[in-house]
Amino acid sequence: MSSIKIECVLRENCRCGESPVWEEASNSLLFVDIPAKKVCRWDSLSKRVQQVTVDAPVSSVALRQGGGYVATVGTKFCALNWEDQSTVALATVDKDKKNNRFNDGKVDPAGRYFAGTMAEETAPAVLERHQGSLYSLFPDHHVEKYFDQVDISNGLDWSLDHKIFYYIDSLSYSVDAFDYDLQTGKISNRRSIYKLEKEEQIPDGMCIDADGKLWVACYNGGRVIHLDPETGKRLQTLKLPVVKTTSCCFGGKDYSEMYVTCARDGMDPKDLLQQPEAGGIFKITGLGVKGIPPYPYAG
Ligand SMILES: O=C(O)[C@H](O)[C@@H](O)[C@H](O)[C@H](O)CO
Numbered sequence: 377m378s379s380i381k382i383e384c385v386l387r388e389n390c391r392c393g394e395s396p397v398w399e400e401a402s403n404s405l406l407f408v409d410i411p412a413k414k415v416c417r418w419d420s421l422s423k424r425v426q427q428v429t430v431d432a433p434v435s436s437v438a439l440r441q442g443g444g445y446v447a448t449v450g451t452k453f454c455a456l457n458w459e460d461q462s463t464v465a466l467a468t469v470d471k472d473k474k475n476n477r478f479n480d481g482k483v484d485p486a487g488r489y490f491a492g493t494m495a496e497e498t499a500p501a502v503l504e505r506h507q508g509s510l511y512s513l514f515p516d517h518h519v520e521k522y523f524d525q526v527d528i529s530n531g532l533d534w535s536l537d538h539k540i541f542y543y544i545d546s547l548s549y550s551v552d553a554f555d556y557d558l559q560t561g562k563i564s565n566r567r568s569i570y571k572l573e574k575e576e577q578i579p580d581g582m583c584i585d586a587d588g589k590l591w592v593a594c595y596n597g598g599r600v601i602h603l604d605p606e607t608g609k610r611l612q613t614l615k616l617p618v619v620k621t622t623s624c625c626f627g628g629k630d631y632s633e634m635y636v637t638c639a640r641d642g643m644d645p646k647d648l649l650q651q652p653e654a655g656g657i658f659k660i661t662g663l664g665v666k667g668i669p670p671y672p673y674a675g
């Protein structure tokens with residue numbers, strides 16, 4: 377019998393922590409604080425955090441084949457050199473939409489960096505609707521656009537056989553699936569596989585586990601829900617002591633631990649007093665399921 381343990385391992389006071397990614401080579405968790413324009417790297421052994429500050433909101437980070445990282449900064453896909461703290465733009469999207477920025481992003485099993493955009497928020501989940509699009513940066517640095525009319529482009533991952541792409545547009549309150557062609561990176565046949573219940577609030581970041589099941593962080597819901605994408609059933613709910621849970625990934629030894637990010641922005645002083653760990657990094661152990669390593673960007 378495994379017993380689930382949920383603990384805050386880092387009190388980072390992120391305004392909006394997001395995009396947790398495990399880097400096995402350094403035993404570290406990478407994540408971003410979007411409005412603070414920071415990419416952070418928490419060493420799970422030394423418990424120290426390093427950070428790189430960039431010049432625009434940074435909404436996701438990913439590993440890069442051959443070393444270093446890639447990140448979505450403002451409306452740019454960028455390469456990030458940790459040593460000299462420099463970023464180099466690889467491509468820019470939404471040039472005609474000055475109020476847009478990237479949001480969540482993740483690399484597909486073939487090494488393409490997928491990320492979507494949204495209009496900048498005036499308050500959490502308050503924004504001009506339908507301004508976002510979903511894109512991917514191919515290894516040769518060209519960008520493909522999949523669709524527009526997105527509200528808040530969020531969680532994404534791929535099935536273990538690479539034949540399905542899972543995607544969340546937060547304000548649809550739905551987890552969607554597409555058929556996925558790994559060779560071409562094309563998506564088709566969009567359908568909903570899970571509609572959130574009212575108390576689950578807003579679906580945000582997401583990851584897949586080694587059994588092919590999904591874990592979805594629920595913003596304002598203070599939880600991560602465990603979904604079976606084949607039956608559309610919720611299998612489990614993990615409740616956290618913070619309400620603005622934003623994303624999750626597996627990491628640690630053999631990817632047996634789950635890491636969860638969360639936000640502080642949008643909380644009033646009373647809530648912040650009651651949730652002193654808001655904006656921190658949570659580790660969940662004893663889930664009895666493992667994750668899979670993140671794919672590195674191949675360009
Ligand atoms: O992290 C994100 O995905 C958005 O940038 C955040 O602002 C919130 O999560 C969003 O408001 C919830 O819908």
Ligand SMILES: [Zn+2]
Pocket residue numbers: 394479480530531580581622623
């Ligand atoms: Zn998000």
